[in-house]
Amino acid sequence: MSDKETSGTLFGMPYNFERPSVGRMLSAYWKPGEKMLVEKPFGIGYTLNLANWRSWLVLAVAGVLLWHERKGPDETSVKDEPVEVIVDDD
Numbered sequence: 603m604s605d606k607e608t609s610g611t612l613f614g615m616p617y618n619f620e621r622p623s624v625g626r627m628l629s630a631y632w633k634p635g636e637k638m639l640v641e642k643p644f645g646i647g648y649t650l651n652l653a654n655w656r657s658w659l660v661l662a663v664a665g666v667l668l669w670h671e672r673k674g675p676d677e678t679s680v681k682d683e684p685v686e687v688i689v690d691d692d
Contacts, residue, residue: 616647617647620644632652636654
């Protein structure tokens with residue numbers, strides 16, 4: 603066994619490199635009564651707490667923005683007409 607720590611904080615950022623289990627993964631993403639961000643069950647940093655309504659709002663906004671980006675520009679705003687360019691030789 604190695605004497606290295608597998609969880610803790612580094613410069614205020616939590617980390618956890620313990621072998622993840624299904625129960626620990628599920629309980630990490632659903633913590634009623636906790637804030638919107640909770641420590642990740644594996645890795646470095648924070649993740650969304652799906653038991654908090656604000657997390658669902660963030661996911662909805664991100665989904666709408668992604669849908670809007672993939673939809674592309676409106677047909678009326680892009681015109682494939684030729685453009686006349688006038689060059690003035692002074």
